[in-house]
Amino acid sequence: GQSLEQPSEVTAVEGAIVQINCTYQTSGFYGLSWYQQHDGGAPTFLSYNALDGLEETGRFSSFLSRSDSYGYLLLQELQMKDSASYFCAFLGVDSSYKLIFGSGTRLLVRP
Amino acid sequence: DTAVSQTPKYLVTQMGNDKSIKCEQNLGHDTMYWYKQDSKKFLKIMFSYNNKELIINETVPNRFSPKSPDKAHLNLHINSLELGDSAVYFCASSQVASGNTGELFFGEGSRLTVL
Numbered sequence: 020g021q022s023l024e025q026p027s028e029v030t031a032v033e034g035a036i037v038q039i040n041c042t043y044q045t046s047g048f049y050g051l052s053w054y055q056q057h058d059g060g061a062p063t064f065l066s067y068n069a070l071d072g073l074e075e076t077g078r079f080s081s082f083l084s085r086s087d088s089y090g091y092l093l094l095q096e097l098q099m100k101d102s103a104s105y106f107c108a109f110l111g112v113d114s115s116y117k118l119i120f121g122s123g124t125r126l127l128v129r130p
Numbered sequence: 131d132t133a134v135s136q137t138p139k140y141l142v143t144q145m146g147n148d149k150s151i152k153c154e155q156n157l158g159h160d161t162m163y164w165y166k167q168d169s170k171k172f173l174k175i176m177f178s179y180n181n182k183e184l185i186i187n188e189t190v191p192n193r194f195s196p197k198s199p200d201k202a203h204l205n206l207h208i209n210s211l212e213l214g215d216s217a218v219y220f221c222a223s224s225q226v227a228s229g230n231t232g233e234l235f236f237g238e239g240s241r242l243t244v245l
Contacts, residue, residue: 052232061220061236062173069231104171110232116161116185118232120173 021045023107023121030127031097039092039105039124047112051083051090054106056123062106065092094126102128133157136221136237143211144245150207151240153221161185162204163222163234164196173220179204208242216244 023043031037041051050069054062068074068083068090080093094101104123111117136153143149155162164176178186182198193209204221218241222234 050232056171061238062234063236064231064233067231067233106173108232114178114186116178116180117175117188118163118234119175123171123173125171 021109021111021119023109023119025105025107025121025124027122028125028127030129033097033099033128033130035097036093036095037097037126039094039107039126041090041092041107041121043088043090043107043109043121045088045109045112048085048088049110051081052108052118053079053081053092054108054120055103056106057103065105097128099128099130102126131156134221134223134235134237136219136240138240139238140241140243142243142245145211145213147211148207148209149211149242150205151219151221151242153204153206153237155202155221155223155235157223157225157235158202159223159225159235160201161224162198162201163224164204164206165220165222165236167218167220167239169217176219177204177206211242211244213244216242218242 052067053065056062066081073082078095083090106123108120134155161180163178176190177196179198195207198204218239221237224234
């Protein structure tokens with residue numbers, strides 16, 4: 020089958036660095052995407068990794084290891100506004116018209 | 131200018147009723163989707179359309195009927211509503227079937243509550 024696993028919740032302090040892990044299982048793989056969703060809001064696209072390694076976009080970075088079926092989202096210099104749910108996702112092996120999401124990680128940033 | 135807009139934002143209705151949600155995107159994308167997000171925040175694809183053609187129907191009960199009059203619009207009609215249909219329904223769009231980046235643009239969601 021196809022699935023993604025993430026921790027359900029992570030707590031961190033303002034100004035700190037936090038890593039949200041994602042392990043996945045699929046028979047075919049194109050790349051790993053990350054989304055942010057604030058309470059009551061829409062999911063918004065953060066990043067995509069097609070190749071192994073780290074992709075950096077401002078305070079956020081995303082990492083992928085295809086051999087380990089593993090990726091993570093790294094958030095640096097945490098701000099209160101980063102409190103949100105974060106989802107990893109990949110395109111379904113049977114159709115690129117289907118983005119499959121993990122169950123999401125709720126990040127709580129404390130002052 | 132809202133990229134993906136859906137209406138209504140909230141629906142509260144009784145079991146057995148029929149309801150519709152409308153979605154429009156002004157991004158010029160070819161592909162549109164309906165996702166359901168349950169109370170545990172799990173996001174699950176329901177349908178995807180490419181250029182008005184149904185591509186994915188993810189084993190959704192046939193009480194749910196999507197319609198795409200043109201590639202900028204994708205509506206969702208739900209018949210005989212059940213308690214388990216209570217959720218937030220998100221419309222989304224993308225260029226070239228999620229392209230190579232899995233980047234979808236989501237609407238703000240329509241929160242359906244079935245009493």
